[in-house]
Amino acid sequence: MQFAPPLESGILVRRYKRFLADIRLADGTEITLHCPNTGSMKNCQFPGERVWFSTSDNPKRKYAHTWELMQTPSGELIGINTGRANALATEAIEAGVIPELQGYERLRREVKYGDENSRIDILLSNQGKPDCYVEVKSCTLLEGDRGYFPDAVTSRGQKHLRELMQMVAQGHRAVLLFVVQHTGIDTVQAATHIDPDYTLLMAQAVNAGVEVLAYKAILSPSGASLTEACRVFI
Structure with a gap:
């Protein structure tokens, strides 16, 4: 499975309301991602660490960006998108x-x-x-x-x-x-x-x-x- 277009990255600020997460981009801008994970995400969310997200060109979507990967403090990667x-x-x-x-x-x-x-x-x-x-x-x-x-x-x-x-x-x-x-x-x-x-x-x-x-x-x-x-x- 190849990510196309390529994933972009930022730093996790917080996950909230179960399906939303805020991240900070390199220029300091904060954006909201859709979090496609219905579980508790126990040990899978680390504010201050890097995340990667995909972007949809569907104009009907309220949130164009989807959280795909999370980097742990030890450098491991987690697939956040259970889909x-x-x-x-x-x-x-x-x-x-x-x-x-x-x-x-x-x-x-x-x-x-x-x-x-x-x-x-x-x-x-x-x-x-x-x-x-x-x-x-x-x-x-x-x-x-x-x-x-x-x-x-x-x-x-x-x-x-x-x-x-x-x-x-x-x-x-x-x-x-x-x-x-x-x-x-x-x-x-x-x-x-x-x-x-x-x-x-x-x-x-x-x-x-x-x-x-x-x-x-x-x-x-x-x-x-x-x-x-x-x-x-x-």
Whole structure:
């Protein structure tokens, strides 16, 4: 994934009202960015550190700029735009980067499924074999030397686990794919200290046959891509 046009940068002043962030440009001007992240962004926002943002030419947008990357005080990069996770996963599957998800002829995105009115992020299909339902989650929370998901209680995430288990029960394949958008994260596990119910459901899902994968992204102001698997602790 290449950022086009190239990302611009500034210094984070503050994030507020969940979807807004103010930054200071090199000339001292302050602008407001759209923050495309519905999570708590725990350990992902560092006032005084550099951020990178994209710019839209859509005249109907109230905020033309979108927050894309955050630099940590130690120099790591974090992908703030959770909407990029699905695109990164799709690109990686199509490029053969994720061997566990190869061998399918068709890839569809945002397909309705399940009893709880969900949409699967990626549906892989091939004549003569079970469909593969892939739920994509962006992992950005680093605590100590471990990556965690979720960074806040997620009833939506719990619903997705139940839907995946239902697909397995119906004879399909189901995969929970963590897209690691933090260059400092090398392992992923459920955040029991944040959402214990999600941890329990994730363990139930694994026991029911849901597969769990994690792949790490290389991030830079010029682009991003998934490159290698990360270890998942269940």
